[in-house]
Amino acid sequence: MLRLENVTKIYPTSARPALDGVSMDVEAGEFVFLIGPSGSGKSTLLRLLLREEVPSGGSVYVANWNVARLPNRKVPKLRQRMGCVFQDFRLLPNRSVADNVAFALEVTGKSEHTIRTVVPEMLELVNLTGKADRMPAELSGGEAQRVAIARALANRPLVLLADEPTGNLDPETSDDIMLLLDRINRAGTTIVMATHDRQIVDAMRRRVVELHLGRLARDDARGVYGARR
Amino acid sequence: MNGVGFVWREAVAGLRRNVTMSVAMMLTTAISLGMLGAGLLAVRTIDRTQDLYYSQLAVQVALDEPTSAGDPDCSSPTCAALRGQLQSDPLVAGVTYESRDAAYQRFLRIYAGQSILQLVRPQSLPATLRVTLRDPTRGDAIVQEFSNRPGVRNVVDQRRLVEDLFTFLGSVRNAAFGLASVQALAALLLISNTIQVSAFTRRTEVGIMRLVGATRWYTQVPFLIEAVITGVVGAVLATGGLVLGKLFFIDRLLSGRLISNAIPAVGMSDVLLFVAPLLIVIGAVIAAATGYVTLRLYVRS
Numbered sequence A: 001m002l003r004l005e006n007v008t009k010i011y012p013t014s015a016r017p018a019l020d021g022v023s024m025d026v027e028a029g030e031f032v033f034l035i036g037p038s039g040s041g042k043s044t045l046l047r048l049l050l051r052e053e054v055p056s057g058g059s060v061y062v063a064n065w066n067v068a069r070l071p072n073r074k075v076p077k078l079r080q081r082m083g084c085v086f087q088d089f090r091l092l093p094n095r096s097v098a099d100n101v102a103f104a105l106e107v108t109g110k111s112e113h114t115i116r117t118v119v120p121e122m123l124e125l126v127n128l129t130g131k132a133d134r135m136p137a138e139l140s141g142g143e144a145q146r147v148a149i150a151r152a153l154a155n156r157p158l159v160l161l162a163d164e165p166t167g168n169l170d171p172e173t174s175d176d177i178m179l180l181l182d183r184i185n186r187a188g189t190t191i192v193m194a195t196h197d198r199q200i201v202d203a204m205r206r207r208v209v210e211l212h213l214g215r216l217a218r219d220d221a222r223g224v225y226g227a228r229r
Numbered sequence B: 001m002n003g004v005g006f007v008w009r010e011a012v013a014g015l016r017r018n019v020t021m022s023v024a025m026m027l028t029t030a031i032s033l034g035m036l037g038a039g040l041l042a043v044r045t046i047d048r049t050q051d052l053y054y055s056q057l058a059v060q061v062a063l064d065e066p067t068s069a070g071d072p073d074c075s076s077p078t079c080a081a082l083r084g085q086l087q088s089d090p091l092v093a094g095v096t097y098e099s100r101d102a103a104y105q106r107f108l109r110i111y112a113g114q115s116i117l118q119l120v121r122p123q124s125l126p127a128t129l130r131v132t133l134r135d136p137t138r139g140d141a142i143v144q145e146f147s148n149r150p151g152v153r154n155v156v157d158q159r160r161l162v163e164d165l166f167t168f169l170g171s172v173r174n175a176a177f178g179l180a181s182v183q184a185l186a187a188l189l190l191i192s193n194t195i196q197v198s199a200f201t202r203r204t205e206v207g208i209m210r211l212v213g214a215t216r217w218y219t220q221v222p223f224l225i226e227a228v229i230t231g232v233v234g235a236v237l238a239t240g241g242l243v244l245g246k247l248f249f250i251d252r253l254l255s256g257r258l259i260s261n262a263i264p265a266v267g268m269s270d271v272l273l274f275v276a277p278l279l280i281v282i283g284a285v286i287a288a289a290t291g292y293v294t295l296r297l298y299v300r301s
Ligand SMILES: Nc1ncnc2c1ncn2[C@@H]1O[C@H](COP(=O)(O)OP(=O)(O)OP(=O)(O)O)[C@@H](O)[C@H]1O
Pocket: A011, A012, A013, A014, A017, A018, A036, A037, A038, A039, A040, A041, A042, A043, A044, A045
């Protein structure tokens, strides 16, 4: 599903490579934690998968796409098959919960009919049916992240990329989000999640890929966060 | 297409979000296009006037006092000789004689009711031989050849006189085009700037669009439409301005008895059927091109 082959990323403004010869494979349906200290290259790896950045060396594959070689006009197709969520939710503040979810469908050209059926489905999936008409400012952090997840899933992506989705949430709310992500993964969506959250990683016992200074430091099939340094 | 409604709504929302700037942008575009339209109308009027004149223009050989006096049909030896010489000249297509009395009658007709009549006596007008040419641009040769012949007071190539008028109209046209291009530059910069501001204001939205896989149709076309709406509204305002200018300025200017014979009127159809469509197309195309270049240069796709 996802494959990195000897991927290197050097930002023009920085001396050290953000990623340095990283290779990994993610099968369809896997749940992968991406961990590592700050600056180790987790977000960079996710951005390469999304073609937000192009690698300086090596190849990136998502499904059948050679991501780095993809012509610009095909990038939207790639992104429609990948959902993503972030620490800061990135909701549109002037649109209601339902409209935020609908937005992803609308700007990818889905019909009115599709929008009317998919939006309630997604809100039900994340347990926000009663709050469809709320504005983002009226939501708790956990609710906001659930809206973001609903939006990310609206186009039925193959993969969900999550960059510290619980970074702004308290432990209890984080657990709710993890339960939701786990449920989504079990329903078939591949998930790659970058995180600093030791408790979550230890509790879930899923595959753990650790980066260190841009290099692959560890890849455990059912791992834990690791020893305290 | 599903996206048409979206693109249209976003474009209109963009214009409304910054009304002050949108209005400034439209007015600048309107003034620029209005100047261009005025220039185009001037060109059209010049063409018409030239057509009108050049068919009728002649070289006038005015006869001196003794030759003019009391000769209704060019029967005096001097006049007859001149006429013969002119008729045998290979440049000349035809010669007609206008006697002093006939000239005075024509004068009375033209200036009926005007005070200038009291100043003019038949004696102050010469008899003339009106010479039409095979090639209207060769008046010089006749002027040269006949100016010093006996019985000739002076020779005037009417084309020369009219050329001053055309020079004047030509400079109106050039001034209009010159102002139009300066103003067009201002309009381009304003449109470009507005798109940049608009794109900046909507960067969160556009960022999310890109993340969820929106094509450029959704991320960029709204800005283009915003620019094109500006161009078209500018063209419509400019047309309105030209119509008002025609009704309250040109029509009055050209309605004087003298000048209305000299310059054909600017028709409403010239403004609405000739200039307006051109302005709308030019406005839309230039705005779209500006938008496209701006998006290419300043806004990440
Ligand atoms: N746009 C950029 N330009 C230049 N350097 C960058 C850019 N983005 C990231 N970097 C650098 O690349 C390295 C990896 O950054 P990255 O954001 O991938 O780390 P991270 O593992 O996500 O860290 P964190 O846990 O703090 O989010 C860092 O040294 C960072 O300074």
